[in-house]
Amino acid sequence: MSKNSKLVLEENSSIALVYRIQTAQAVSLAKKVSDYLKEKGYVVFTGPDQKIIPGTKAAKTKKQLDQLKLIIVLGGDGTYLRAVRLLEGRSTPILGFNMGSLGFLTAHSAESVFDVIEKTLAGKMVLRPRSMLFAKILRRGKVRDEYHALNDIVIERGSMSQLINTAIYSEKFLVSEVKADGFIVASPSGSTAYNLAAGGPLLDPESPVFVMTPVAPHSLTSRPLIFPDNKELSFKLDGKTQKAHFIVDGQKMTEITPDDEVVVTKSCYDHMMVREPNHNYFHLLREKLKFGDRS
Known part of the structure; x- marks a missing residue:
């Protein structure tokens, strides 16, 4: 694996949203995130096999998928894995927000979605390669x-x-x-x-x-x-x-x-995850699994 590196997005970059289709909350948040990104000048796509978010296009063609610079996942780890399958080996980074249960892949909370996206667009997040x-x-x-x-x-x-x-x-x-x-x-x-x-x-x-x-x-x-x-x-x-x-x-x-x-x-291929610079795997284990908790 390569060392962690910063994620830098240029203006007008293409970003796709993949959301948990069974959840009205995820659909609603996807619309808000889409509006937020478009206001900042980004080109927003909806991942295939889900209802298209108003004002976006479905990312279906090879050319569209090749142009994606980031995928934002709103859901659980199952939704995240659906986004990984969409990439078919491409190294496009994925930023995941947990709207499911445990959420090891979708490590960021849904409540922090706009703060974390803002940090991502400002180049303050890092890419963590996963084999x-x-x-x-x-x-x-x-x-x-x-x-x-x-x-x-x-x-x-x-x-x-x-x-x-x-x-x-x-x-x-x-x-x-x-x-x-x-x-x-x-x-x-x-x-x-x-x-x-x-x-x-x-x-x-x-x-x-x-x-x-x-x-x-x-x-x-x-x-x-x-x-x-x-x-x-x-x-x-x-x-x-x-x-x-x-x-x-x-x-x-x-x-x-x-x-x-x-x-x-x-x-x-390595998969590229978007994380906070201070993200720690063992903190995630303690938070999600109560790892080492003796109480």
Whole structure:
């Protein structure tokens, strides 16, 4: 990852808004933010697949997406991940405001939206790079699908009654064969999401690693494993398992079979988060998770 750098926006820069579509409060705030940005001379777009904010255009074309200099997210971490998928690997920074529950990705409060946006436009915020995951699905040696993920990549049994039996490899060497409900490969950013709920460890977001955590494994000796992010992990279902769900950042993308091999590496892209210069990850843990609280 590169070192933190300041975010500098030129006048007339293009900014997109992605908001939590189920919440009237988020829709209302999105309209106010749009008006605020337009008054300051910025070109405002609405993210695709949501109702267009009055006075803006939907950011749909490749040219429009390429021109974006900032995305502002008004919602929870799910809304933030929707904005990440919109970028398709572009390094456009995202500034997130939490209108959900925990909000690890959307670290700024909705009450501070205009103060924080003003600081951002004035060049007083910094960019924090976060590593991403890259997964490709091979079928009989040929690439079938490719995906980038900020938080995690999950293989799980879904609605099937039987556990999935999966062989796990690191750099083509067998790690183990595990029978479980599923498997999570999480980035440092994603360690506070599904990985944490499944009993995986918390990772410092700047750690050059990822973690593989089995979900409800059949054996007590199957534990989370941390790997350097310059290694290649691969997963292959055994012949008795008919299929499994393949999920990227909480969204089911496809199903895999014993004919498929899932290969996970570090993405060639870093994701850029907009943060206060004094933002501290451990303060966020204490605030959101009551980390270390003994009361």
